[in-house]
Every structure is written in C-alpha cells, then in structure tokens.
Amino acid sequence: MKNYLKFLAFILFTSCADDKKNTTDPAEVNLTTLGNHIERLSSDAFLGRKPFTEGEVKTVNYLKEEFEKLGLLPGNGNSYFQNVPMVEITGTPSENMVISGKNGKFQLDVLKDFVATTNKISTNVGLDNSDLVFAGYGIVAPEYGWNDYEGIDWKGKTAVVLINDPGFKSGDSTLFKGNEMTYYGRWTYKYEEAARQGADGLIIIHDTEPASYGWNVIESGWTGARLIIESDLPLLDVESWISGDSAEKMFDVSTMKGLDYKTLSSNKDFKPIPLDLKVSVSIQNKIKKDVSKNVVALIPGTDRKGEVIIYSAHWDHFGVGKAIDGDSIYNGAVDNASGTAGLLAIAEAFQKSNPTNRSIAFIALTGEEQGLLGSSYYAENPIFDPKKTVANINIDALDSPGKMKDLTITGYGHSEMDEYAKAAAMEQNRYIIPDPEAEKGYFFRSDHFNFAKIGIPALYASGAYEGFEKNIEEIKAYNDYYRIHKYHQPSDEYHPETTELSGVQLDLQLLFKVGLKLSNEDYFPKWYEGSEFKAAREQ
Structure with a gap:
C-alpha cells in the first residue's frame, strides 16, 4: 500500500504544470x-x-x-x-626491432622507439624478416571508394600505416567526415583490417596530434599484461607502434626516401608501396585464462x-x-x-x-x-x-x-x-x-x-x-x-x-x-x- 501511495504521488507530481516540472527535481x-x-x-x-x-x-x-x-x-x-x-597475455618484446634493407640496417629500442603486442594466444610469436609495405591509412571503406590494401598479396608482409583517417586536417569536409574521426581512424580498426587482409603484422606510426595522445600513453598502455576476449576472427602475429622519429628513419632508407608520405596517403588513388625493407621482432608471452x-x-x-x-x-x-x-x-x-x-x-x-x-x-x-x-x-x-x-x-x-x-x-x-x-x-x-x-x-x-x-x-x-x-x-x-x-x-x-x-x-x-x-x-x-x-x- 505504501508503494502504491508513493506511486500515486508520483503521478500527481508529473501532472503538474510544465514550469513546475522544469524547476523541481524529485x-x-x-x-x-x-x-x-x-x-x-x-x-x-x-x-x-x-x-x-x-x-x-x-x-x-x-x-x-x-x-x-x-x-x-x-x-x-x-x-x-x-x-x-578473458585471456591475460603478458608479453615481453625483444629489446630491439630490427629494420634492414639494401640501403642500411638499424635497430629500434623497445619503449623508447617502439612497442609490440599480440592477441595471439601463443607463448612465442614474432616477425622474422617480414616485408614492410606502406599502406597509407590502412583503410578499406567501400562507401568512400577507398582501399589502401588493394593490389598486394599480404601474406608474409607487415603493413605500415598512419593513425586517424584522411579527413583529418584536410580542410575538406567531404573527405570521410572531414576533421571528425571515423571508425576507420581508430587504432583498433587498423589492426582488425590488417588481419582481415592476411598481413602478418601492422605498425602504426605515432603522431601526437592525430592520435590525440603522446608517446607516454603508448608506452604505458601497450606494455605489461594485456587482456583480450577469445575470438575466431583473424589475428595479426604482431601489433606495433613506432615513434614518428623512428618512422622518418625508416623512410630514409626505403623506396620512399624524400616522398611526402602523408600527402600521398590522403589521395583516393593511393596504392600500397613496398618499402624494400624487412622487419624482425619477437614477443615471449605468458598466458593466463580467467574470468x-x-x-x-x-x-x-x-x-x-x-x-x-x-x-x-x-x-x-x-x-x-x-x-x-x-x-x-x-x-x-x-x-x-x-x-x-x-x-x-x-x-x-x-x-x-x-x-x-x-x-x-x-x-x-x-x-x-x-x-x-x-x-x-x-x-x-x-x-x-x-x-x-x-x-x-x-x-x-x-x-x-x-x-x-x-x-x-x-x-x-x-x-x-x-x-x-x-x-x-x-x-x-x-x-x-x-x-x-x-x-x-x-x-x-x-x-x-x-x-x-x-x-x-x-x-x-x-x-x-x-x-x-x-x-x-x-x-x-x-x-x-x-x-x-x-x-x-x-x-x-x-x-x-x-x-x-x-x-x-x-x-x-x-x-x-x-x-x-x-x-x-x-x-x-x-x-x-x-x-x-x-x-x-x-x-
């Protein structure tokens, strides 16, 4: 009875004049x-x-x-x-990521220059002389007539991509959604799409403004134990980020030396560019399943x-x-x-x-x-x-x-x-x-x-x-x-x-x-x- 009277009181309250409803909180x-x-x-x-x-x-x-x-x-x-x-994967990447080609070979240092993770439930994963291919923004968007992966057999290859999407800072509100990030701009999408394309790995080039966070966030968020939900979807061997400086170093010894890779990537006619470089990195994992x-x-x-x-x-x-x-x-x-x-x-x-x-x-x-x-x-x-x-x-x-x-x-x-x-x-x-x-x-x-x-x-x-x-x-x-x-x-x-x-x-x-x-x-x-x-x- 008490609850019923309480409910009747509520009905009376909501039937009051609009101005009273707009100024009185229950x-x-x-x-x-x-x-x-x-x-x-x-x-x-x-x-x-x-x-x-x-x-x-x-x-x-x-x-x-x-x-x-x-x-x-x-x-x-x-x-x-x-x-x-969930599955907890505690991954320990190798101290270095090695990038090599006919024009040179250099090492990136873990945390300082790169991070590397995996969602594969395996104790040992990695990339062993995987061919590097620049894939623009790493987007396949039929509604925009856009395919950054077209024309390449991605088996045995690692894609290198930019964060965000082509509309960012383009000045063109009709390019994707202009300055507003679409789902294609998110790092989660980029890893998912590279896996669907059959690539072995994906490296995202970090850039603070389009990512909206600094390298310190990458460093803390992509290290140590990570949690995933088991899935039947395709997965990459390695998901990685490299710093902007490391990317410049990489492009300087590649087929893209001297090219404006950001401008190239914003063109609808962009096609993936083999870099004539190989990458090697390994991850040792401890696996724990829990709820x-x-x-x-x-x-x-x-x-x-x-x-x-x-x-x-x-x-x-x-x-x-x-x-x-x-x-x-x-x-x-x-x-x-x-x-x-x-x-x-x-x-x-x-x-x-x-x-x-x-x-x-x-x-x-x-x-x-x-x-x-x-x-x-x-x-x-x-x-x-x-x-x-x-x-x-x-x-x-x-x-x-x-x-x-x-x-x-x-x-x-x-x-x-x-x-x-x-x-x-x-x-x-x-x-x-x-x-x-x-x-x-x-x-x-x-x-x-x-x-x-x-x-x-x-x-x-x-x-x-x-x-x-x-x-x-x-x-x-x-x-x-x-x-x-x-x-x-x-x-x-x-x-x-x-x-x-x-x-x-x-x-x-x-x-x-x-x-x-x-x-x-x-x-x-x-x-x-x-x-x-x-x-x-x-x-």
Whole structure:
C-alpha cells in the first residue's frame, strides 16, 4: 500500500504544470556520496582497479555491497555479476626491432622507439624478416571508394600505416567526415583490417596530434599484461607502434626516401608501396585464462518493467605499473572512479525518487582500458533484450574545475538522445554543443560505442568547453593539463581538499534527469537518418 501511495504521488507530481516540472527535481545527486565513492575507489587500497588482480576483487565486491545497501536488486538473474571470460597475455618484446634493407640496417629500442603486442594466444610469436609495405591509412571503406590494401598479396608482409583517417586536417569536409574521426581512424580498426587482409603484422606510426595522445600513453598502455576476449576472427602475429622519429628513419632508407608520405596517403588513388625493407621482432608471452566481472544492478519498473534504461561506466584502470616520479599505482580518479561513483550516486537519487514505469539498470563494466572488453562481451551476451533497451547513458572520465555552461555531446547528430540532453541542459541554463575535438575519435573510445553497435541509442556527454565562472581559454588549459600530465598516469588521483566536484555533480544531475524522463514515458528514441547504427536498431 505504501508503494502504491508513493506511486500515486508520483503521478500527481508529473501532472503538474510544465514550469513546475522544469524547476523541481524529485531528488538530487548527492555531492558527498559522489566524493566519498571517488575517494574510496581511487585510493591505493584498490591498487588501480585492474582486472585479474586483487584490485578487481576489491572493486567488484565494493560495488556489489554498495548497490545492495541502496536496495538495488541483482541485475543478472540472482547475481550482481556477469562473468566475462578473458585471456591475460603478458608479453615481453625483444629489446630491439630490427629494420634492414639494401640501403642500411638499424635497430629500434623497445619503449623508447617502439612497442609490440599480440592477441595471439601463443607463448612465442614474432616477425622474422617480414616485408614492410606502406599502406597509407590502412583503410578499406567501400562507401568512400577507398582501399589502401588493394593490389598486394599480404601474406608474409607487415603493413605500415598512419593513425586517424584522411579527413583529418584536410580542410575538406567531404573527405570521410572531414576533421571528425571515423571508425576507420581508430587504432583498433587498423589492426582488425590488417588481419582481415592476411598481413602478418601492422605498425602504426605515432603522431601526437592525430592520435590525440603522446608517446607516454603508448608506452604505458601497450606494455605489461594485456587482456583480450577469445575470438575466431583473424589475428595479426604482431601489433606495433613506432615513434614518428623512428618512422622518418625508416623512410630514409626505403623506396620512399624524400616522398611526402602523408600527402600521398590522403589521395583516393593511393596504392600500397613496398618499402624494400624487412622487419624482425619477437614477443615471449605468458598466458593466463580467467574470468573478470561486469557488475549489474537493477531498479525494477512498474507497468513497463520489461523496458530498460542502462547507465554504464567502466570500473577498471591500469593497476600497478611503471613507476613515474616514484608512484606506480595508476589510481584513475577521473578515469574512471568518477563515472563509477556517478553510477552509485545516480542510483541513490533514483531510490530517493518516486518509482519509475521503466526499469533502470546500472552496469559497471570491466576491461574498457583494454579495448572496451566488458561492453563488447555484454553486446554479444546482453542481459536485457536490446530491442527493449530504451537507451544507454554512459559515464566516463567526468572532470571540470567548476560548473560548466556547455554540455558537450560526443557523437552529436546520431540519435534523438541529443534532444533529451538539450531539454535537460536548458533546465540548468546550459547549452549543448557537438564535440569540438571530434577528430580525436572519442565516440569510439568508451563503452557507449558497443551499445550503439547493437542498435541502442547512446548518450555520452559532459561539460567540457565553457564554465560559468571560468572562460573557454581557462577550461582548455585545464583540460590540456589533465591530458598531458594525468591521463593514464599515476598522477590521476583524488584530493578531497582541492578537487572540485560541483561541475561533475551538475553533469550527473543532468544525466539523472534524462534517464528519469525516459523511464516514465513509452517512447523509444530513434537514430537519425544517416547514422551507421540505425540499421542495427531496425533489424
């Protein structure tokens, strides 16, 4: 009876005048709750929250217990966990990568000049005098009439490619998507395509601006133990990056000496160019198979409980790794203790509000830092019917020096989730903008991407451009400092006495309001015409 009266009160609330609905929140995302969870999850006790470590055990149990305390139900049947089978590969590359040809032979030093990894579940892999072929951007895109691999038998060969895609900094908005990175620009795609073409290996040339991160990120992210999900798809023997300086050194002793390889690669008529060089490198692997966990909790709806809104955030980070300035624990306070804490804070707000018609699921995902593994596994093994999943609201790396005027939507223009975000932003006297750094491919770099791939409209948004109290230049400087000095570094830590959370709270309140609106209507947001994800929803 009590719940019934509570529900009647909610109906009365939602029938009030629009101006009242626009100014009254059923509950607020609690700032203290948010800060406490960020501080706890990013503490040294959680050891950087890497899957397959003691840090994972502590993290997933903490999340389960906190969801239980809030009164949320297990989201996967009788369990709060979805097991995600993974393989941990700890690869030790040879100290040198050897590049040789008739015009010279030289060695690249591991970490300083190159990194090399593999997804092959084998103790010994490598390249032994594999022919090097420059393959432009490494793209096969029939819709653009583009094929960087055409005319070559790739067996026994290693492709060398550029990061990003031809539209980047081209000044031509019709070349791919202009400055906005397409999926073809992502490093994950490039390795996948080279494997489909039958190559033995792929070397990506690092360049900070089109990659959107420095060599230090390559150095920390492509070393040590790596996690994969077993797959029947073709795999390369070696996946590698080399520094820009090393690439110049390589081209100087190749058939492309003196040529502008970036300009050549941006031409639709480009064809792969044998470099008349060979590459050798080896990797010794330790293999461990284990199971990681997605954490899933549920607030059941009332009369439309079979329809679900999913809030997601990845709980994992890089664990304990290479020491920088004497610190080896990669705490990941912003990335992504902030989002994981946000799940708990939003769940608390829903529990303090009236019952919703639709169900609300909260999924803390594993393995995002290793390639969106937890969300990829969920997409292949969904707990909730994708056709009845109304939307995904993804939370990743919330950070700001104060409340923000803007709401930057990554992937703006794909679906009607933009309109829900716009309405919620207007209630906060904010405006929405598309991602001004769309060339960095952030749409493909967080878990919402895997929900979108199975047709679920996704929202990934936060304030990132202009503050109420800080101007655009100050915000840019703040964001640049994080990217250069903290992103994927041990210095991404939480300091309760100095960390500003008011902007994070404002973003979470907006995301809460979007989910609240969705949870009390019968409409399913649609993909816009032209979105590559529309077909998956309609199948």
